[in-house]
Amino acid sequence: MVVGAFPIAKLLYLGVRQMSKPVANRIKAGARRSEFFKNYICLPPAQLYHWIEMRTKMRIMGFRGSTIKPLNEESAADLGAELLGEAVIFLVGGGCVLLEYSRQAANSRRKEEELNAIVTDLQTQLAELTLTTETLDAQLREINRRLISLPPAIKK
Numbered sequence: 001m002v003v004g005a006f007p008i009a010k011l012l013y014l015g016v017r018q019m020s021k022p023v024a025n026r027i028k029a030g031a032r033r034s035e036f037f038k039n040y041i042c043l044p045p046a047q048l049y050h051w052i053e054m055r056t057k058m059r060i061m062g063f064r065g066s067t068i069k070p071l072n073e074e075s076a077a078d079l080g081a082e083l084l085g086e087a088v089i090f091l092v093g094g095g096c097v098l099l100e101y102s103r104q105a106a107n108s109r110r111k112e113e114e115l116n117a118i119v120t121d122l123q124t125q126l127a128e129l130t131l132t133t134e135t136l137d138a139q140l141r142e143i144n145r146r147l148i149s150l151p152p153a154i155k156k
Contacts, residue, residue, distance in 0.1 A: 003137025015094040020092035024085035029082040038073075047071060049083060 031037045047070050054068045071079065 010100070013100060017093055018094055019087075020089050024088040027088060028081040032077055038077045042084060043073070043076045044080075045083055046076040046080035050076070050078065060110070066123075073144055081103045 031042045050071045051068055058066050058068070070076070114141075
């Protein structure tokens with residue numbers, strides 16, 4: 001019984017994805033501690049996300065012209081850190097999907113090239129066999145022509 005190859009690439013991708021969660025958590029913790037990271041990396045996307053979310057909710061509920069208060073700094077920092085962590089996990093997952101796709105595409109390309117090589121080889125063999133058949137046919141016609149041209153006395 002033949003056993004398939006161990007999917008080491010898939011296992012590696014799974015390991016990378018699992019490792020991205022603790023890395024994202026560490027990034028979140030660092031974002032909460034660092035003032036620069038908090039003010040310039042976490043707060044702007046969090047405030048934008050809050051503004052879009054609240055604007056959408058207000059429109060759904062029928063409040064069109066309402067002004068939206070920005071989040072306080074602590075809530076915005078937490079939301080920004082969460083968004084950043086989710087973005088890291090999403091990017092790692094997307095990268096894994098992209099790598100798997102490119103690996104599968106390379107495998108299918110290799111298999112297609114092998115099939116093309118086999119088809120080319122078979123076409124070459126067919127051409128050689130056709131040439132051999134034509135040669136044998138010509139030789140058979142030549143032998144028949146010579147046989148017919150023999151005098152009748154020799155035939156008996």
